[in-house]
Amino acid sequence: MSAAHKGRRGHVGVIGGSGGMPGAAILAATAAMRAGAGLATLAPGDPELRRALIELRPELMLATAEQAWKIPQAQVLVVGPGLVNADRSALAELNRDDARAMVWDASGLEHQDAGPAAGPRVLTPHPGEAARMLARLDRAGSWDSARVQSNRALAATRLAELTRAIVVLKGAGTIVAEADGARVRVAICTTGGPALATAGSGDVLAGAIAALLARGLEPWAAACAGVHVHGLAGDRSPQNGTLALDIADALALALDEASTGTAWPSGWPTQARY
Numbered sequence: 001m002s003a004a005h006k007g008r009r010g011h012v013g014v015i016g017g018s019g020g021m022p023g024a025a026i027l028a029a030t031a032a033m034r035a036g037a038g039l040a041t042l043a044p045g046d047p048e049l050r051r052a053l054i055e056l057r058p059e060l061m062l063a064t065a066e067q068a069w070k071i072p073q074a075q076v077l078v079v080g081p082g083l084v085n086a087d088r089s090a091l092a093e094l095n096r097d098d099a100r101a102m103v104w105d106a107s108g109l110e111h112q113d114a115g116p117a118a119g120p121r122v123l124t125p126h127p128g129e130a131a132r133m134l135a136r137l138d139r140a141g142s143w144d145s146a147r148v149q150s151n152r153a154l155a156a157t158r159l160a161e162l163t164r165a166i167v168v169l170k171g172a173g174t175i176v177a178e179a180d181g182a183r184v185r186v187a188i189c190t191t192g193g194p195a196l197a198t199a200g201s202g203d204v205l206a207g208a209i210a211a212l213l214a215r216g217l218e219p220w221a222a223a224c225a226g227v228h229v230h231g232l233a234g235d236r237s238p239q240n241g242t243l244a245l246d247i248a249d250a251l252a253l254a255l256d257e258a259s260t261g262t263a264w265p266s267g268w269p270t271q272a273r274y
């Protein structure tokens with residue numbers, strides 16, 4: 001009999017969901033639980049929102065205002081979905097000094113500098129965000145989203161070199177890239193399609209990758225597997241009218257499907273589909 005209990009399935013904290021975009025953080029936290037994290041904590045500042053959130057998703061836990069920029073009880077953080085009015089120095093400190101694994105997404109990416117950071121980082125930019133990061137960090141080239149899209153593998157690898165993070169460049173054929181000294185790895189996702197093109201779908205991906213990190217996958221495997229199951233969840237959903245929350249809900253079965261017959265997580269994911 002499995003000895004799993006919620007405390008052994010990992011705890012994901014989500015920093016974001018402020019200023020009119022609470023949904024982004026709720027989606028990331030829900031996706032983390034659907035991808036198998038045992039616990040998920042959010043830190044919404046607004047008291048009305050805290051009340052509403054508990055009615056909507058009683059599974060989620062709430063951090064106090066003092067814990068908001070750190071969520072110390074979590075093992076892995078998602079930083080950025082729906083994040084506005086960020087505390088810049090708190091985020092810089094988090095990145096520089098905190099050794100926990102983290103997924104940085106959306107507005108959080110504006111606060112990522114050239115690496116290395118204190119611990120494993122997975123960055124999940126869409127092409128617009130990747131172009132903005134490259135324009136800021138790459139002194140050797142001028143970047144815009146057309147250039148990113150015209151050579152996606154190069155853009156992802158360059159961003160990985162600059163930040164020393166694993167970079168997930170989203171969009172059709174999502175690319176995962178790592179550039180660690182002389183070793184460069186690039187993977188291209190073969191799952192996912194237009195069902196994923198819906199508001200908040202990227203927030204769901206960030207939560208899924210964080211859950212796999214919290215469950216003990218290495219960062220590269222967590223990034224590849226998270227992208228794969230997120231795409232699979234989209235493939236198993238209606239191609240029109242799917243909502244981001246539907247994709248989050250579909251993650252649980254997608255994970256079962258992707259891991260069937262293997263000793264998950266140690267024997268999974270295979271790299272066969274990348």
Ligand SMILES: NC(=O)C1=CN([C@@H]2O[C@H](COP(=O)(O)OP(=O)(O)OC[C@H]3O[C@@H](n4cnc5c(N)ncnc54)[C@H](OP(=O)(O)O)[C@@H]3O)[C@@H](O)[C@H]2O)[C@@H](O)CC1
Nearest residue numbers: 021022023024081082083106107126127128145171199200
């Ligand atoms: N319910 C909620 O609370 C939700 C909250 N959300 C939160 O909103 C915040 C802002 O995030 P955002 O992505 O909407 O705005 P932004 O970074 O300015 O990007 C737009 C620019 O990028 C480009 N671009 C994008 N995708 C591209 C692609 N595949 N391929 C190519 N280009 C692409 C696009 O270029 P265009 O195609 O228009 O030329 C455009 O210029 C963020 O914190 C997020 O978490 C959302 O998650 C939604 C649900």
Ligand SMILES: Nc1ncnc2c1ncn2[C@@H]1O[C@H](COP(=O)(O)OP(=O)(O)O)[C@@H](O)[C@H]1O
Nearest residue numbers: 126170171172192193196197199200201202203
């Ligand atoms: N046509 C498509 N084919 C495959 N994946 C897609 C497609 N359109 C969007 N996606 C995926 O949907 C997600 C959208 O994320 P993002 O652009 O951050 O949106 P949001 O900010 O609304 O969450 C990414 O994982 C992206 O790869």
